[in-house]
Amino acid sequence: MKPPPFEYHDPTTIPEAISLLGSYENARLLAGGQSLMPMLNMRYVFPDHLIDLNKVGGLDYINTDADGVEIGGMTRQRDIEFSDELAEHCPLLSEAIRHVGHIQTRNRGTMGGSLAHLDPAAEIPMVCAAMDARIRAQGPNGERTIPIAEFALGFMTTALAPDEMLVSVSLPGWASGHGAGFQEFGRRHGDFAIASAAALIEVGGDGKIARASLTISGVGPVPVRIEEAEEGLVGEAGSDGVFDTAAEACGELEALDDIHAPASYRQHLAKVLAKRALAQAWERAAS
Amino acid sequence: MSATRTISVTVNGKAYEREVEVRVTLADFLRQELGLTGTHLGCEHGVCGACTIQLNGRSARSCLTLAVQADGQEIKTVEGVAPSADELHPLQEALSEHHGLQCGFCTPGILLTLLEFLDDNPDPSEADIRLAISGNLCRCTGYQGIVDAALAAAERLRGGAAK
Numbered sequence: 001m002k003p004p005p006f007e008y009h010d011p012t013t014i015p016e017a018i019s020l021l022g023s024y025e026n027a028r029l030l031a032g033g034q035s036l037m038p039m040l041n042m043r044y045v046f047p048d049h050l051i052d053l054n055k056v057g058g059l060d061y062i063n064t065d066a067d068g069v070e071i072g073g074m075t076r077q078r079d080i081e082f083s084d085e086l087a088e089h090c091p092l093l094s095e096a097i098r099h100v101g102h103i104q105t106r107n108r109g110t111m112g113g114s115l116a117h118l119d120p121a122a123e124i125p126m127v128c129a130a131m132d133a134r135i136r137a138q139g140p141n142g143e144r145t146i147p148i149a150e151f152a153l154g155f156m157t158t159a160l161a162p163d164e165m166l167v168s169v170s171l172p173g174w175a176s177g178h179g180a181g182f183q184e185f186g187r188r189h190g191d192f193a194i195a196s197a198a199a200l201i202e203v204g205g206d207g208k209i210a211r212a213s214l215t216i217s218g219v220g221p222v223p224v225r226i227e228e229a230e231e232g233l234v235g236e237a238g239s240d241g242v243f244d245t246a247a248e249a250c251g252e253l254e255a256l257d258d259i260h261a262p263a264s265y266r267q268h269l270a271k272v273l274a275k276r277a278l279a280q281a282w283e284r285a286a287s
Numbered sequence: 288m289s290a291t292r293t294i295s296v297t298v299n300g301k302a303y304e305r306e307v308e309v310r311v312t313l314a315d316f317l318r319q320e321l322g323l324t325g326t327h328l329g330c331e332h333g334v335c336g337a338c339t340i341q342l343n344g345r346s347a348r349s350c351l352t353l354a355v356q357a358d359g360q361e362i363k364t365v366e367g368v369a370p371s372a373d374e375l376h377p378l379q380e381a382l383s384e385h386h387g388l389q390c391g392f393c394t395p396g397i398l399l400t401l402l403e404f405l406d407d408n409p410d411p412s413e414a415d416i417r418l419a420i421s422g423n424l425c426r427c428t429g430y431q432g433i434v435d436a437a438l439a440a441a442e443r444l445r446g447g448a449a450k
């Protein structure tokens with residue numbers, strides 16, 4: 001088993017990569033290769049041109065400032081896992097990244113690659129949805145910023161144009177002391193999740209929830225924010241009953257039905273995991 | 288299409304220069320071009336971990352890396368784990384002592400994964416080890432022997448007495 005024939009390009013700068021991408025039909029960008037390489041090996045895809053981003057400079061960084069963090073598209077998942085900066089400012093990402101594949105795949109796999117691939121069960125798109133990520137993309141006509149809600153269009157489909165490249169992902173910050181909860185159910189650690197939930201909670205001076213984010217992933221084609229639950233949580237003190245009510249709002253989601261689990265099971269998991277994630281975030285939030 | 292390129296790689300400390308077809312995976316390159324058949328291929332799509340090598344000191348699946356991407360890089364395979372022809376690495380010894388292998392098909396991948404892991408975590412718990420090898424399938428041992436071996440090797444590498 002091996003990839004079909006293609007022409008190989010290894011640009012070293014972003015403009016060079018974009019000009020290659022724009023000048024060929026049927027070209028694919030190769031980031032960490034942990035999704036595209038299996039697809040090539042199994043001959044699910046037949047690109048005529050493969051544009052390898054591994055030598056492109058200026059795409060591998062983690063920058064923190066007052067507004068949040070910006071992560072370069074080619075930043076390896078393993079570097080995100082080991083980043084003290086992210087553990088402090090972005091605990092949800094630090095925790096979720098450990099569930100992305102295995103050591104060997106995280107050593108190669110990238111932030112941008114996973115997001116552009118947009119597998120419905122993947123953890124990175126879920127964190128991006130939970131944190132209202134803003135995706136920076138560059139194409140022949142310059143740069144634009146795409147909010148995650150407009151980026152994740154559908155099953156493995158992003159808003160990136162064929163000649164556009166994901167350059168970085170910004171995660172707007174949550175107040176220091178916010179709590180993050182992450183719950184995932186899969187058959188084995190590192191497998192694709194059957195369902196997962198991410199919660200973020202900020203507690204105000206009055207000891208009540210001041211801001212909340214609840215995201216369910218793996219259930220439908222793209223991660224979904226449960227806005228009804230988020231709004232209901234604000235102004236409440238965390239309790240079993242409050243989290244039950246919030247979790248109820250996850251029961252009616254559009255759910256995938258496949259060999260791994262029927263839709264009804266995914267809907268059930270969504271509720272259970274949402275409640276656990278919320279309780280975990282509440283527990284971890286400093287009041 | 289599918290032109291070739293000349294690449295230079297260092298494998299287990301030895302420099303090689305070869306012309307390769309650009310679509311050839313690093314795994315096939317190591318096995319077929321360099322004759323280093325200790326790196327095994329199970330699934331060839333990133334699931335089993337048998338093909339794990341180290342690329343610049345970090346474990347990676349050689350079936351998901353192209354040989355051209357290894358140009359100018361340093362690779363370590365199972366052939367480079369033992370210090371000499373008649374001496375085993377402490378992790379290899381521990382695997383042998385604790386029945387950490389039967390058919391041995393998964394062993395090269397287990398070794399290259401655990402060597403990196405023990406470097407980063409000299410004093411791991413059993414749970415840490417199980418997590419670390421979650422990307423390596425073994426159809427023979429039931430993993431218990433591998434976990435025991437990793438614990439024993441960690442202790443030996445820390446300089447403590449072997450269990």
Ligand code: FES
Pocket residue numbers: 327328329330331332333334335336337338339348349350351
């Ligand atoms: S052969 Fe590479 S992971 Fe199975």
Ligand code: FES
Pocket residue numbers: 387388389390391392393394424425426427428
């Ligand atoms: S020893 Fe046979 S597969 Fe692991």
